[in-house]
Amino acid sequence: MNNQRIGFIGAGNMARSLIGGLISSGVKSDRLFVTDPNEDIRKSFTKDFSIKTFADNQELVEQCDVIVFAIKPQVLKMVATEINAKNSALYLTIAAGIPSESLNNWLGSNKAVVRSMPNTPSLVLSGASGLYANSQVSEEQKEIAESILRAVGITVWVDDEAQLDAVTALSGSGPAYFFMVMEAMEKAGIELGLSAETSRLLAIQTGFGATKLALEMDDAPEELRKKVTSPGGTTEQAIKTFEEKGLVEIFSLAMKAARDRAEELAKELGK
Ligand SMILES: NC(=O)c1ccc[n+]([C@@H]2O[C@H](COP(=O)([O-])OP(=O)(O)OC[C@H]3O[C@@H](n4cnc5c(N)ncnc54)[C@H](OP(=O)(O)O)[C@@H]3O)[C@@H](O)[C@H]2O)c1
Structure with missing residues (x-):
């Protein structure tokens, strides 16, 4: 994922851990971006990680090759339907419980979507995440998604998205x-x-x-x-x-x- 530009929508606890983990693993801060409605939170990300922040999700989407939805599940539909999603990007969601097909439809269909289920020890870089990729995701994009989650712990792929419910029951809860x-x-x-x-x-x-x-x-x-x-x-x-x-x-x-x-x-x- 050498030259990929990775943007996080939502500058909460998980985005902070993932960005911190990526920077510790050698990803340059000029390849990382984040959006959040709260100006103080945006300033704290610039101060702590020297990364560029935006108030507008669309601006981030236009600049990035990978978009990570690090927002609460309850706001994902609104955010995904509001943005004008480009086809070339990888969309990685860590929002608990939202099926990849729903996100793909909200983004306008035919999008490369990886759905991940991380757990709270990710916040101390000891997480365990299950990942599922839809059929639009390339091998290279799978590796990128995996490297992002590996920055906060171990990763496992499932071939059948229904197995993410079992992952939720095991490592999620x-x-x-x-x-x-x-x-x-x-x-x-x-x-x-x-x-x-x-x-x-x-x-x-x-x-x-x-x-x-x-x-x-x-x-x-x-x-x-x-x-x-x-x-x-x-x-x-x-x-x-x-x-x-x-x-x-x-x-x-x-x-x-x-x-x-x-x-x-x-x-x-x-x-
Ligand atoms: N924390 C975990 O260990 C964990 C584990 C597994 C899965 N997850 C999943 O990870 C996701 C993020 O969790 P989190 O704990 O990091 O949540 P969080 O701390 O609440 O972070 C979400 C951030 O997104 C911001 N936000 C809200 N609406 C937005 C919008 N329209 N555009 C951009 N940003 C917006 C929120 O701002 P406001 O606070 O102002 O609304 C908040 O700063 C959730 O979907 C959760 O299910 C988390």
Whole structure:
């Protein structure tokens, strides 16, 4: 994506992370642009990243080869129908729940659209994003879209857009599941007599350490779990309780509920 000019519509949290990540990965600031209705926000992007900003989305569209929609899903239809979208550009949306076909229609059809589902750890450059490309997207444009999301974490492509609803249920909503496990461990630690502060610190650091091990070791999470579960030991007792209470089934039910809601939202938001 050497000479591509990348423009972000919406200078919010995600645009800030993506632009920060791209600049850290070596993209020159004169290839990045952003629009936002708020003048103070525009000034902060110029100050922090030395990039050109616009109040008018159309001005940005005319200058860029890649347009990233980094606005709330509720305003995407209005913004996409208002701009005069050129055919040659790649349109990348990170707005949760809006189907690529809806965006393509709002832009005037026959547009190259990549729909991505990032997650909140993207804000600390540790995100996980699912991506889907419509049939208009070239291989080169796919690589560009992937490099943009890779600036804030890992990326995976899905061939069937419906799978983005599963990605939403897994990595999109997933950070909240881990927060809930940390909350539950913190509460249980307090019940066992630890101070609230100690319990929270141990719960969070254990989550971090376990994740780091899972990322850095070749073993699958199941193997890592077995390795710390000695026969007759303490972990075995805890795991037995989780199994008896149906933890795995609970995750399956919870993620199906999240997937179903993602499907419903896509229908509502894509109208
Ligand atoms: N945050 C995450 O971790 C995360 C994860 C997954 C997906 N996403 C998706 O990423 C998108 C952006 O999220 P965010 O957290 O960055 O949102 P955000 O912080 O609210 O940023 C959106 C920005 O767009 C501006 N805006 C509103 N209308 C505009 C218009 N017509 N033209 C140009 N800019 C406009 C907003 O200004 P005002 O505030 O003045 O309206 C705001 O500064 C959302 O669609 C969200 O679903 C975010």
